[in-house]
Amino acid sequence: MSEQSKDVCDPNFAADASHPEVHSSPGVSGGPSPPASQAATLAGPDIPPVGTPDAPLASPQPQAPSEEGDPKALQQAAEEGRAHQAPSTAQPSPAPPAPAQLVQKAHELMWYVLVKDQKRMIIWFPDMVKDVIGSYKKWCRSILRRTSLILARVFGLHLRLTSLHTMEFSLVKALAPEELDRVALSNRMPMTGLLLMILSLIYVKGRGARESAVWNVLRILGLRPWKKHSTFGDVRKLITEEFVQQNYLKYQRVPHVEPPEYEFFWGSRASREITKMQIMEFLARVFKKDPQAWPSRYREALEEARALREANPTAHCPCNSVSED
């Protein structure tokens, strides 16, 4: 891959030599892989459903006609990347910047990515170039590599290209998977609780949840569409806009229904970050029942957990799959 493109940077520069227990979060292909199979790894479960465009914040993406897993796609992205940025001229390449400058850029990029992730905003590659890398575009690969190294060594986070199509990155925990860090610390928890409530409703129904059904559930928490809440603020805006923008939920019109009604689905980010087993645990906690009280859902969750374990070997062995079988 490194031979093909100069402008698009390696998506899978896993820098986890120091991590004996590298474990990506569910949905993202794990571990370092030899360059030849990188394209194949990308075709794994981490590509969000491409049927519907999944990057609502971004301007219309150039569509790569070939399949994501194809090495050609990487070439294409490289070309599109070049076209998207300033048209390359026939100028002689500028002198490489001092190493200290590249290091500084890497630090800036690290902070940029951390803040984006903190705000649960999309980390979009063209934004990274525009906002941080700027005129050091040519060296973005080494900058990106250094940034991921730092993030892995210091924060235990992996900067992964999660969608080649939309050129989105995300920060993934490299530490052992945990239940959602239930440290119950002020701000973040209520949002997660609210989100989990909706996601679990959708999951239990097995299909989209109508907006009316969602509000029935939220009524249990004392939330109404017209009332401003002390913690959540405008709840309706939060769930129909913010969570949607962050790709945790999808909010779509129900076809063929008059007057118009809307329903919620899981967003691509929810599918990536939250496992079905976590939903079952959440349900069990909230309703004080055994997760097996939802037998078919529980079975699904078990299957997903098994599939994830097989896809992400715990031991750090690049070419070895250490599954239970």
Place this chain on the structure above:
Amino acid sequence: MQGSTRRAGVMTDVHRRFLQLLMTHGVLEEWDVRRLQKHCYKVHDRNAPVEKLEDFINNINSVLESLYIEIKKGVTEDDGRPIYALVNLATTSVSKMASDFAENELDLFRKALELIIDSESGFASSTNILNLVDQLKGKKMRKKEAEQVLQKFVQNKWLIEKEGEFTLHGRAILEMEQYIRETYPDAVKSCNICHGLLIQGQSCETCGIRMHLPCVAKYFQSNAEPRCPHCNDYWPHEIPEVFDPEKEREAGVSKSNKRPPRSRQH
């Protein structure tokens, strides 16, 4: 590239998880930080003794040093609560927040910041801020929109609102002290005791020196006749109490409106 050259800073998964979660939350109060630290030990190194918080943080900071970031400890200006945040020391202006907000939103913040710094009380009224909406760079913003943006700043802990007036959140002061000093060198106020940046505080009516409320509390603790440290005139203001985390816990759940409501888990 890892800053483990000079000092003995060693990053383990305990530290990494701590950093991750601290970053996630933006800013945390000290009791939250202690709980967080214990949680990280429990997850990764159950049997190890929990290192003293100060040493734990210094350890991490020695590694972060070469990255120009730091876990900074500060104190809320109104009631002296210790807070911690992971801050970027490289002053690249308000664009520190640039990844979060649109151009016109950033400019609104800048305008509010200026009003706050220039004010006597450290507060800028909502009306005054909103009146500047026409002067904003970027996309045109209506006053209604600006009100919501100001609320966004409050939710993200950049500003605090009190009775229709806005001042800087402790987090903003932690993150932006350097930037503020460099950008408004003449308007900036400092505390006479700790010499830190001062937004809210008390001032001597005779000689004009200022002090943070928690600095006043500590300086005049159990002093029956408080006098200005500079001109020795009688200190005319009410002396606040020194923040006591133990008393806090005994008192129960939420004390002032500054404390985010401890919502139950859903």
